[in-house]
Amino acid sequence: MTAMTLIAKRIGIAMLTLLLVSIVVFSITALLPGDAAQAALGQSATPETIAALRAQLGLDQPAHLRYLHWLMGLLSGNPGQSLANNVPVRELIALRLPKSLLLAGVAAAVSVPIALTIGILSAMYRNSRLDRALNLVTLSMVAVPEFLVATVAVLIFAVRLHWLSALSYAPDNPGIGQFLRAYALPVMTLCFVIVAQMARMTRAAVIDQVSRSYVEMAILKGASPARVVLAHALPNAVGPIANAIALSLSYLLGGAIIVETIFNYPGIASLMVDAVTNRDMPLLQACAMIFCCAYLALVLLADVVAIASNPRLRNQ
């Protein structure tokens, strides 16, 4: 099988997964107690107002019709109207998704190089003092919950020192100073979470290669430790490292909810939480599909990188 057909197959599986996910998302959200009409009316609901609002929102149609309608809409790029405030879901997401992508992008741009450096360094000098120190640091980063990191950082840098902003508001066209002020803390918090995971996985992947016989050969041949790791072991570890990075980065969209909450960042994770609270199904389903797409895209990308980095697959 060539690399191309392999990739095509992966894409096909991803599409099927998306379809299945859409069914699961639709049916699970239907299991949430109550609906948007009840959520909107609250305690002041009377059977009369509930029925009127349900008809207005199209909630009186049977579930499978609503699913088909929704799926068709989704395929044509229109995920429907938000039930909570009657704005097209597309508009709501268009406001939030770029912000989430921006935050995720910056966090990834900062965290990936740091994580790779830490992972490779500790693999190169494994069991040295440096390795143990880096281990300690990364393990502590994994162990400390992000809300603690974020809160302590806010107390120090925003409340005490007044250097940075406690909320991540940046104007629409921020200058570099404004951008740094607004993004420094949330990005730092997110990096705390994902750097450690990626660094640990990188270290493990490289060390796994270093224990192979071809590396022993390279060492016997007289290659320096840096050369052994960078030129011999690392290329073979790219596949697992890419996967580790993809998994960590997939956290940056949906998993940023704590950061979004603490810094009041208008991202897509808090949009989804709002959707659950308001039983705003079209919005909730659209968010779930976006998270799923992002996840699949990252995993697919990791697969492509792994395939490309594997000469046996690449050269067929």
Added chain:
Amino acid sequence: MTDKKCLARRDVLRGLLAAGVLASTNTVGRAQPNSPGNASESNPNSQGNPNSPGHPNSGTPKRGGRIRVASVSSSTADTLDPAKGALSTDYARLYMVYSGLTQFDSTLTAQPALAEEIHDSGRILWTFKLRNGVQFHDGKPLTPADVVYSLLRHKNPATASKVKTIAEQFQEVRASGPNEVQIRLTGANADLPAILATSHFLIVQDGTTEFRTAIGTGPYRCKEFNPGVRTVAVRNPNYWKPGKPYLDEIELVGIADESSRVNALLSGDVQLVNAVDPRSIRRVAASPDHAVQETKSGLYTDLIMRQNMSPTGHPDFVLAMKYLLDRELTRKALFRGYATLANDQPIHPGNRYYLAGLPQRPYDPERAKFLLKKAGLINTRLVVYASPAAEGSVDMASLLQESAAGIGLNLAVNRVPSDGYWSNHWMKHPLGFGNTNPRPTADLLFSTYFKSDAPWNEAAWKSEQFDQLLLAARGEGDEVKRKQIYGDMQVLVHETGGIGIPVFISLIDGYDKRLRGYGSIPIGGLMGYQFADNVWLDGPTTHASRLHALRSLPA
């Protein structure tokens, strides 16, 4: 029932605003709007402003400046439709852009606003003479048709109004002259002006069905409305109160997390926050640039003893539990002093109808022990339900458990999650906790929670005498008589009611000291949600000055 219901109840509770009552004089006189001239002479906001002269916040109002305000929550369900307002952030937003026929002052008396004269005949037929020359933000004049539309739309099920049940008492609303609106009620209600001062009854333009933006007559125009993110409002130069408002721009955001909210205030990112936890007050007070504003409100968390269940229906048991509430400790330990002692009846001391002579029920375990022994209930084992959903109830339950253990009554505290508390636990167990937000009138409070047939009669307490008094008070035009009736009702609830109220919980806001004119209107935090109409800035905000500093840096 569903979780919905739970959200719902909270929403409505918040929705119905405050405790207190209204001026029930037959004619609420012509109010003189502040002119800029007399504003500079004396107290700047003689109309509806809680600041007394000499208050650190008083001084000459200044024009200009922008502030950012953070309220407790914000989601995609944020709304500019007064009928749908559900949370403090909504109310604050609505009061920024709309005005009502009446408005609350700091004693929760309804003062004329868009209506400059109010007359009634028998508290059934009400006539509102509209203020001349009021303009909507789009330049159109305010007409009786706008008022009629704004009030009647609550009765239409398609509006999905939060106050549909209250609006049902509008039998007829019609334009009775070129500048006059008449409301005929289904029954006498002296509280109508106070009801119309709540945010749900703010006035929108005739025929409005889309609320993507807001065209109101309020102090600020809606510049940007981004649900779940922020609302930006800019000064309305044609506001009907001459000289007001003072600020150029207000940005309103929601920050759900309490510590994030307080941090944002202390770091200078926002200038005003509401719902500060008593535990955070020391931090705010320690900052030289910030202060807290305590609003003594009618908010309470109460112990519910269901009268139709055993053994909580036993009068001696009820009384014993009331003696077991350590009110002073609750006030000091749970709320750090930011609460007012309560006396097992729901009218708080700031209310004009509060019966001052009612002796305070003390903490008296011996008395409780005697009563329980007398009833033969001393060695009973009972479960008390508490939840974070009812503010402070978990700690109150623990205190109660301690006190009860001291006299041999075995209470088990069952702490249940917030989610679903109101639908699954509230009013479902013999012993549990409830929580009631401030209401605009004594009548609404009593009718909602104590009337024998009220769906939210928490303790299933039945008193025919109480129900008769309630109806009598509602239609009573004589203020002295009305106060007497409400006094009798407080005695009834205090002595025989099935609920124990240990304290009234204060609402706490935090603000930047450069924000002036800030005070309390005890229907809610953020100055009864009406800060926008009253505040001004003395000096640049930290935010603005820091932006300035940043701009001057080489980027």
